[in-house]
Amino acid sequence: MAAPEVVAPPLVAADDSRGRFGDSFFRTLTLAAGILIFGILALVSLYLIIESLAAITASPDKLSSGQPFWAYVAPIALGTLMCATIAIVLSTPVSIAVALFISHYAPARVSKPVGYVIDILAAIPSVVFGAWGMTTFGPGLVPFYTWLSQVCAPIPGLNQVFGTASTTGRTLLTASIVLAIMILPIITSQCREIFIQTPRLHEEAALALGSTKWDMIKATVFPFARNGIVSAVMLGLGRALGETMAVTLVLAPGILTANLIGVGNMTIPAEIALNYPEAFGMRQSELIAAGLILFVITLGVNMIARWIVSRYAEFSGAN
């Protein structure tokens, strides 16, 4: 039986398009997607800058506060940073602990449900968190705040941070705790994914050297996950900086103060959300300018995160 003759395709095809179309199509598509991101970012920045120029350059008497723009925006920018930083400080250790429990300590039948519950937490709308913080959680914290204020009263420094307690509980610390709960699932699920990916080979290497489980985790899981943890925290921080609804509802706005459990403080997103509906002309420009400042802050935070990650690139698990 004669074998069917196989004809090799000519090296130079008559029409030079076999399979090539798909390649070039997807190259164009991905390029376009990449350009689109830059385009959107550029347009947003452009819009913010143009709209806010009026407020930034205006003389103080034309502005709503009667002060220069920077004097208006600095307290709420600081408030935003304080609120988000406290949320991150509270949330990160808990998130890492929960993620570690799920990835390395809990038996499978426990870790799965815990993981689901954490993920469900992420699905709760922020307005629900806000309403809960305003009506239940905040007032519930009042006795604790009162006690804290009394305990800290004689201690210099601490009596500034935990000064006269608010009677409603709708303080910056309450807002931060609510934010911390909101960003918990974000950081936890990210960390869990990274912890699971720790190479088994390295974990076993550490164990074989006679280390305990916790030592093994410190030596292999954390270093391997460092970049991922930084990214996860930055993702959480981004959410905390930009979170509007929950903070707007929880925080009773006031002037900038170091007292975390008293009346006062404001964040940029909440300021915009509260005032934008009735704003026009110069006031609108003021709020957009505040938005521009928030945009710059988040951009800066992300660039710092990138820088941290890149510093350790050589010693990361990637090579």
Add this chain to the structure above:
Amino acid sequence: MSKRIEADDVDIYYGKFKAVEGVTMTIEPRSVTAFIGPSGCGKTTFLRSINRMHEVIPGAYVDGKITLDGDNIYDPGVDPVTVRGLVGMVFQRPNPFPTMSIRDNVLAGYKINGRRLAKSDADDLVERSLRGANLWEEVKDRLDRPGSGLSGGQQQRLCIARTVAVNPKVILMDEPCSALDPISTLAIEDLIRELKEDYTIVIVTHNMQQAARVSDVTAFFNIEGTGKPGKLIEMGPTEKIFSTPDVRATEDYITGRFG
């Protein structure tokens, strides 16, 4: 310095699956013992039960008695962490810690366990361990560089240095050369011959020539079929196993009739 290992009727399980059955053997100190046999015959599983690394896998456990100079490592009062300090292990693929420098990799056993070392002691230990692993000359000028930047063979010798540094009594090697080129393999084999002066060495290998070259005693494991447990078929001086084995299956395996 090195210790005698005795296994007495050891069964090893992964959950309900019995992977190894009824292994009884004695491994002499200051010798190299090679485990050979076809894939899935349980030689690596048995090796990993000597430093209690087997039970790291969820559901896995060991039934039986393994002693180090008479002390049962599976005694309920024994902490596996202690056992692993006495019985070091070198893995199939070189696995230096990528987040640590070469120096820190050698000191990993100390650093991880939070033990403090004076700088001069640490320097001595690093040099001694790296010399012991025949790696010192190649890396002495770049001790602060990442261990992952070395070649595969160098990485494996770094892993041996790391193991030697914690001063174990026994060193287990799970196919230490299977990911290496022939030159690096020879370097490791030379090293194994040197290390047996001080340690009890057990090596799993798929490479028959390697077993013949480095080991004093060879143990042949086999498996009757898929789903059946692996068993120790025959154990004896390497020259005997490779020339006149008692069991037909051993001869068939060694002459390449199967496996």
